[in-house]
Amino acid sequence: MKYNFYPGPSKIYPQVARYFQEAMELGILERNHRSASFEELFSKTKTLLKSKLNIPLDYEIVMVSSATECWEIIAQSFVKKDSLHFFNGAFGKKWWSYAQKIHSKSEGVAFGLDELPLFQEINKHPELIALTHNETSNGTAIPEDFQKEIRNQFPDSLVAYDATSSMAGYEFNWENGDIWYASVQKCFGLPAGMALMIVSPKAISRAKEINENAHYNSFNFILENAKRNQTHHTPNICNIFLLNRLLENVENITAIHNNLKARKDTFYNKLKKVDDLKPLVKSSHLRSDTVFCLQTSVDFLQNIKQEAVKEGVVLGNGYGEWKDNTIRIANFPAISNQDYEYLINFLLRF
Structure with a gap:
C-alpha cells in the first residue's frame, strides 16, 4: 500500500531501510549485549532520547519487549496491594484487567468519551494511578492541564501513563507522570518488537522500597x-540501533509536535465539508493529536474502505464498541505532510 495511515503497527520511516543495511554492514546485530560496543550504543541512544524528547536528566530510561510487558512490570514492581485505573476505551480497560491478575483489588473507573475522570470524588490516596494518555481505540487524549491537576491532587501517589500512541509525537511535561511507556511501532516509526519506559526518581525509590525481585523482568x-x-x-x-540512527536525524520533539498539531487542525477543518464523516470525540480539547477517529454509517464505512484499497x-479499522461505525487514522511523524494532503483530498473526493 502506498499511503499507510493505520494506527499501529504503522508507517515506518523510509530511511529505516538504509539504517538496517548499515547495521548489517557494521555487524552490530551480532554483538553480545554485554559487549563494549553494545554498551556504547545503549548509552548514546538514551542520551539522544533525553535530548530529542526533552526528558529530564534525572529520569531513567529502560528498554523492554512491549507496552503489554510494561503492564506486568508496573503491577509487579511498583504496587504492593492495588492500583487505580481510569479508562474510557479498550486499551485502558485491558491494562486494568491485567493489573487485577496480579493485584485482585486493583480498581477500575470508567468515564465517557467527552469527559475527564472525576478524580475529585476519590477519597483515598492510591499507590498508583494509571491513565491512558492517548487511547488508540477511540482517539481521545488526557490534556496537560488535567495531568497537572492529578499530580497536585495526589502528590504521594505514583502516576503512570500509557503513551503508546503518543510518545515521540507529543511534547510531554514529563514531571506530570512518574512512569511513561510506549512501544516503538507507532510514533517512533519503527518495526514492532520493543518498548521504552521513562521512570522518575520518585518511582525508582518506590520500586526500591517494595524490593520486588522475583521475576526476570522485575524493575x-x-x-x-x-x-x-x-x-x-x-x-x-536491531530496533535499538534503528532508534539511535533515527534520533540522530529527526527534529526535536517540539518541532515534531507542532507539525502534528497543525496537521490535526487542517484535517478537522477541511473534513467539516464531509457530512458523512464526523469526529467521534465531540470535544476538541479531548481529541488526540496523533490518532483521529471518525464516525460514520456502516454502509459509508464499507464503501470508503473499498475505495481506499483501490487508491x-x-x-485503520474501528476498535471495540466502535468497530463497525468508525475509522481510525494515524497522525504519526513518519507520515509525510504530502501523504496527509493526499488523504484529505481523497476523503473530500469521496
Whole structure:
C-alpha cells in the first residue's frame, strides 16, 4: 500500500531501510549485549532520547519487549496491594484487567468519551494511578492541564501513563507522570518488537522500597542493568540501533509536535465539508493529536474502505464498541505532510 495511515503497527520511516543495511554492514546485530560496543550504543541512544524528547536528566530510561510487558512490570514492581485505573476505551480497560491478575483489588473507573475522570470524588490516596494518555481505540487524549491537576491532587501517589500512541509525537511535561511507556511501532516509526519506559526518581525509590525481585523482568533488575548500559535479557539490538540512527536525524520533539498539531487542525477543518464523516470525540480539547477517529454509517464505512484499497490508502479499522461505525487514522511523524494532503483530498473526493 502506498499511503499507510493505520494506527499501529504503522508507517515506518523510509530511511529505516538504509539504517538496517548499515547495521548489517557494521555487524552490530551480532554483538553480545554485554559487549563494549553494545554498551556504547545503549548509552548514546538514551542520551539522544533525553535530548530529542526533552526528558529530564534525572529520569531513567529502560528498554523492554512491549507496552503489554510494561503492564506486568508496573503491577509487579511498583504496587504492593492495588492500583487505580481510569479508562474510557479498550486499551485502558485491558491494562486494568491485567493489573487485577496480579493485584485482585486493583480498581477500575470508567468515564465517557467527552469527559475527564472525576478524580475529585476519590477519597483515598492510591499507590498508583494509571491513565491512558492517548487511547488508540477511540482517539481521545488526557490534556496537560488535567495531568497537572492529578499530580497536585495526589502528590504521594505514583502516576503512570500509557503513551503508546503518543510518545515521540507529543511534547510531554514529563514531571506530570512518574512512569511513561510506549512501544516503538507507532510514533517512533519503527518495526514492532520493543518498548521504552521513562521512570522518575520518585518511582525508582518506590520500586526500591517494595524490593520486588522475583521475576526476570522485575524493575529493579532491569534498572540495575540499564545503569550499566546493558539490558536484563538479550534485547532487540536491531530496533535499538534503528532508534539511535533515527534520533540522530529527526527534529526535536517540539518541532515534531507542532507539525502534528497543525496537521490535526487542517484535517478537522477541511473534513467539516464531509457530512458523512464526523469526529467521534465531540470535544476538541479531548481529541488526540496523533490518532483521529471518525464516525460514520456502516454502509459509508464499507464503501470508503473499498475505495481506499483501490487508491492504495490504508485506513485503520474501528476498535471495540466502535468497530463497525468508525475509522481510525494515524497522525504519526513518519507520515509525510504530502501523504496527509493526499488523504484529505481523497476523503473530500469521496
